Amino acid sequence: MKDKKRKAAIRAEMKATGRRYAAIAREMATRAPARTFLLQDLLNECASFPPATVDWGFPQELAPAVFESQVLGGAVPFSTVLQLAGALAQEGRAARLTLEALHPLETAIVACGARRFDLVLSQDSWMRELCRTPACERTPVHEVIVHCDAHLAERPVRELIDMAREWGCWHSAGVNDPALLMGSPDADELVKAAVNQGAYEQVATALLGACFDDPDTLEDRLIWDEPTGIAIRYAMDRERLRLQQVANTEARRIRKKAEACTACGADLPEWAVLNIPPKFCSKECAPRIPGKAGADPQ
Ligand SMILES: [Zn+2]
Numbered sequence: 001m002k003d004k005k006r007k008a009a010i011r012a013e014m015k016a017t018g019r020r021y022a023a024i025a026r027e028m029a030t031r032a033p034a035r036t037f038l039l040q041d042l043l044n045e046c047a048s049f050p051p052a053t054v055d056w057g058f059p060q061e062l063a064p065a066v067f068e069s070q071v072l073g074g075a076v077p078f079s080t081v082l083q084l085a086g087a088l089a090q091e092g093r094a095a096r097l098t099l100e101a102l103h104p105l106e107t108a109i110v111a112c113g114a115r116r117f118d119l120v121l122s123q124d125s126w127m128r129e130l131c132r133t134p135a136c137e138r139t140p141v142h143e144v145i146v147h148c149d150a151h152l153a154e155r156p157v158r159e160l161i162d163m164a165r166e167w168g169c170w171h172s173a174g175v176n177d178p179a180l181l182m183g184s185p186d187a188d189e190l191v192k193a194a195v196n197q198g199a200y201e202q203v204a205t206a207l208l209g210a211c212f213d214d215p216d217t218l219e220d221r222l223i224w225d226e227p228t229g230i231a232i233r234y235a236m237d238r239e240r241l242r243l244q245q246v247a248n249t250e251a252r253r254i255r256k257k258a259e260a261c262t263a264c265g266a267d268l269p270e271w272a273v274l275n276i277p278p279k280f281c282s283k284e285c286a287p288r289i290p291g292k293a294g295a296d297p298q
């Protein structure tokens, strides 16, 4: 909808219903069907469209330089488009994007494949990558842990293991002191998500293996002098213990909240074993996890 027409429609609805402008604008934005476009289309507009004047309701000098984008259907800062292009540099100009939501002069949420971005329209170069779960407005735990803490717990175990591995490599790259690898809140989030599915052991093992070069499993043990090997083993054992505590606390928390077994309704024992999802009373009630020892192959 053209901007003038849109504003007129909002005002008409304000008169008819007595509701606030912002509330109606927000609702209209979510009513609009999702539109798709190429990054190239947005870049072409950014390169050729003149600056637009917008009534922001705050001093012009604080406002970003914007153009009226036909692709997005509203004013968008030049610099934010460039920042989006930077984030999608690997996908290239032919990257196909979907406009998930537009709150005019506030934010636009666009998706490219599984990745999602929140473009802040009222400020220069302000964009944040969002959790990959559709419609979620929270930020991911980490660049390689691509969901927010709430949605991470819903991801398949195979994915959690892959993320743990990737994060471990990322976290340990270029770090020479193993003590610096301990105690990351990112590791805690992965472990908590794993506990939710009874997959603590697999995820923690993948994480620790990627984080620390285990001196016992390295093919060429000779590259480690003894003190280095001891320091690594010490740090790894301490981190394993720490993660186990995080896992136990999370399992107890989930148990307390769930009160009864999700499958059979029986009371849940207060203690929790980490290889059974805490919302279930027993192995028999818990869903089978593909890729987990003892589960059916898929
Ligand atoms: Zn999320």
Ligand SMILES: [Zn+2]
Residues within 6 Å of the ligand: 261, 262, 263, 264, 265, 266, 280, 281, 282, 285
């Ligand atoms: Zn049960």
